[in-house]
Amino acid sequence: EPEVTQTPSHQVTQMGQEVILRCVPISNHLYFYWYRQILGQKVEFLVSFYNNEISEKSEIFDDQFSVERPDGSNFTLKIRSTKLEDSAMYFCASSEGRSSYNSPLHFGNGTRLTVT
Amino acid sequence: AQKVTQAQTEISVVEKEDVTLDCVYETRDTTYYLFWYKQPPSGELVFLIRRNSFDEQNEISGRYSWNFQKSTSSFNFTITASQVVDSAVYFCALSEAGGYQKVTFGIGTKLQVIP
Numbered sequence: 001e002p003e004v005t006q007t008p009s010h011q012v013t014q015m016g017q018e019v020i021l022r023c024v025p026i027s028n029h030l031y032f033y034w035y036r037q038i039l040g041q042k043v044e045f046l047v048s049f050y051n052n053e054i055s056e057k058s059e060i061f062d063d064q065f066s067v068e069r070p071d072g073s074n075f076t077l078k079i080r081s082t083k084l085e086d087s088a089m090y091f092c093a094s095s096e097g098r099s100s101y102n103s104p105l106h107f108g109n110g111t112r113l114t115v116t
Numbered sequence: 117a118q119k120v121t122q123a124q125t126e127i128s129v130v131e132k133e134d135v136t137l138d139c140v141y142e143t144r145d146t147t148y149y150l151f152w153y154k155q156p157p158s159g160e161l162v163f164l165i166r167r168n169s170f171d172e173q174n175e176i177s178g179r180y181s182w183n184f185q186k187s188t189s190s191f192n193f194t195i196t197a198s199q200v201v202d203s204a205v206y207f208c209a210l211s212e213a214g215g216y217q218k219v220t221f222g223i224g225t226k227l228q229v230i231p
Contacts, residue, residue, distance in 0.1 A: 033217065043153075043161070043207060043221040056218055089159060095217055104151075105217055109160040 002026040004108035006092050012114045013082055021077045021111045023092030032075045033093040033105065034067065036060065043091065049075065050098070082115045089113075118143045120210050120222035128228045129198050137193045137225045139208030145169075147213035150184065150191045155205040155224070164206075167191060198229045 005024040013019045025032050034046040047057040049067050064086075066078045075094075079086055089110045097103030119142040129135045141150065152164040165175065167184050175182050179196045195202055205224040211217055 031217065035219075042223045043209075043219075045218045045220070048217065058218075091161060093217075098217065099213065103217075104163065104166050105219065107153075107161040107163070109158075112159070 002106075004092055004094055004106050006090075006108035006111050008111060009109065010112045010114070012116060015084060015115055016081050019079050019082055019113065021079075021090050021092075021113065023075045023077075023094075023108055024073050025075055025092070025094030026096075026106055027073070029094035029096050029106070031055075031095045031098060031103075032067075032069070033095075034077045035091040035093060035107075037089045037091065037110075038085075039088065046077075079113075082113075084115050087113055087115045118145075118148075118210050118212055118220045120208050120220055122208055122222035122225050124225045125223065126226045126228070128230060130230050131200060132197050134194060134196050135198050135227065135229075137195075137206050137208075137227065139191045139193065139222060141189050141191065141208070141210045143210060143212055145212040149211050149213075151207075151209040151211075151219065152182065152191075152193050153207045153209060153221075155207065157204070161207075164193075195227075198227075200229050200231050203227060203229045 007022045032049040037043045045058050047061045048055045068076050089112050091110045092108040093105040095103045121140045148169045150167040154162040181194045183192045205226045207224045208222040209219045211219045
């Protein structure tokens with residue numbers, strides 16, 4: 001079964017550094033998402049992306065964050081000038097369609113980001 | 117605004133016991149979707165089930181069963197004859213029909229099955 005692939009599985013970075021988290025969505029999927037889970041807390045929506053633009057974002061997704069689909073396969077989340085509170089597990093997801101009715105989210109295994 | 121409440125933060129059961137994980141949700145939409153995900157210690161999110169708001173039939177899949185009651189806005193999850201491999205954090209989640217699959221998760225219930 002096709003999978004969403006995320007790399008790296010664990011990233012350690014120093015406060016103030018930029019970091020890029022990478023995801024390869026399922027190949028025929030058109031909608032892409034990033035979610036975040038701070039350790040021990042719930043999973044939170046960050047952003048959805050369709051047709052090369054952001055379709056929806058949460059209040060967490062401020063100017064520090066950006067997303068990009070640089071080529072036909074990758075989907076990236078960039079965090080500029082990381083802060084300690086950005087330490088979390090970041091999940092990429094993709095779906096074939098917009099609606100949960102016929103097109104459920106497929107999550108990757110996550111990238112654990114540690115900011116020191 | 118949508119909200120998912122999982123009142124049980126941690127549950128411990130002895131292997132082979134049945135356990136029910138509670139989930140209560142809030143939404144203003146008449147069409148919405150409910151989910152359960154499992155997060156084992158390795159950290160990935162494993163999809164278990166999706167339910168549409170217009171389908172209140174309960175569902176059974178092996179040792180897992182789900183009870184959806186629109187009247188009480190609840191979507192409870194029961195594991196029958198629990199096993200050690202069921203130890204994980206279980207998340208209930210909700211998405212509304214209109215958005216781009218902006219899924220709202222509950223805080224999760226950590227289930228520990230003791231051998």
